[in-house]
Amino acid sequence: MHTQVGIVGAGPAGLVLSHLLSLQGIESVVLEASRRQYVEERVRAGVLEQGTVDLLVETGVGERLKRQGLLHHGIELSFLGRRHPIPLTELTGGKSITVYAQHELLKDLIKTRLEAGGRILFEAEGVSLHDLDSTTPAIHFRQGGELKRLSCDFIAGCDGSHGVCRPSIPEGARRVYERVYPFGWLGILAQAPPLSPEIIYTYHERGFALFSMRSPEITRLYLQCAPDEDTANWSDARIWEELDRRLTTSDGWTPAQGPILQKGVTGMHSVVIEPMQYGRLFLAGDAAHIVPPTGAKGLNLAVADVRVLAKALAGYYVSGRRHLLDEYSATCLRRVWKVQRFSWWMTSMLHRFDGDNAFDQRRQLAELDYVTSSRAAATALAENYVGLPME
Ligand code: FAS
Ligand code: PHB
DSSP states (O other): OEEEEEEEOOSHHHHHHHHHHHHTTOOEEEEOSSOHHHHHHOOOOOEEOHHHHHHHHHTTOOHHHHHHSEEESOEEEEETTEEEEEOHHHHTTSOOEEEOOHHHHHHHHHHHHHHTTOEEETTOEEEEEEOTTSSSOEEEEEETTEEEEEEEEEEEEOOOTTSSSGGGSOGGGOEEEEEEEEEEEEEEEEESOOSSSSEEEEOOTTOOEEEEEEETTEEEEEEEEOTTOOGGGOOHHHHHHHHHHHHOOTTOOOOOOOOEEEEEEEEEEEEEEESSEETTEEEOGGGTEEOOGGGSOHHHHHHHHHHHHHHHHHHHHHHOOOHHHHTHHHHHHHHHHHHHHHHHHHHHHHSOOTTOOHHHHHHHHHHHHHHHHOHHHHHHHHHHHSOOOOO
């Protein structure tokens, strides 16, 4: 088989890239290790930046998102028993965020691509990359027990943080920048109506907690836990008791409780791979970088990468120009590092660190007091949260 762009991974990065390339008449094949059902049911991110929503709507894959997504004009920071608004839309000249589950977006993208004749090969196993520094790179894989070879003009590594594309760049040709946080998030989906219109980030002496939502019937909640926490140690009752202790404010507000439909632990890392390209391989999304979810950036940064990559590939195929491809990594990394900074800042401000002392806790409270009482500081948070402009 041959295609212009071989894409490894059917997550947000791989599917948005395939969609954007198809709009430019550029052919791609997406290879995905998992079953379609698994991809479409895996519970993950939930917050879409203004720019991400605009892109999806403008390119014809945002109809259900506009209908079912929850438009938010603000978030709240909660500490010392009080909730403080951060009016995102007012502070950013009209921008907002939309809560829409990542797996719902993937359903929309897969449906759109297949209806447009796009090729997504699910359950593609044993993917390996070859001849990346030649003009005819190739992807080897097994499907249905048969060994296959896909020759490509270019390969997009969109296979996330545990994929094969990142390690396909020789160690001597890449640098890894990493920070591992000493905690994780225990996340749940609950059959309970969200009792606040906004997402609430809570700083608490027992640890961070986050109140979010998915629909008028489904609440999404997280609490800071040990990085290797075992969900078997967390009964529904224990989860609700801990969330209640951290989220309840002095005015008596606390989230509604209900049956827990899903629970899982996410580790917290900051990782950047430089450069994000090698020969004819281009990394995008979690394959190239990981951010702690405190800034709600992971999915959005994946989309930002593939906007740059799709434009660079279009430039090559339409006019033979390579300069946008040559500048791909540098262009993406400018945004990646600003998003890393913001995600690190939100994580550092809101979580309890074991090694911290009373001074550190007072410093965190002062940071929260400053951000919620200074328009300049709140504006800085807001412009990052809704998404920095694409360069
Ligand atoms: P993805 O990991 O989404 O997709 C990679 C795809 O490649 C997967 O479908 C995988 O099956 C496939 N793949 C992997 N190896 C392969 C191989 N060898 N061959 C073929 N296919 C292969 N971000 C937020 O903003 N907010 C959140 O709350 C949040 N929660 C998260 C919870 C979890 C458990 C995880 C793991 C991540 C979470 N994230 C969150 C981050 C997440 O949303 C990512 O940033 C986003 O999925 C990145 O998209 P991709 O880069 O497409 O990678
Ligand atoms: C979510 O709704 O899943 C969510 C919201 C905000 C975050 C991370 C996740 O920072």
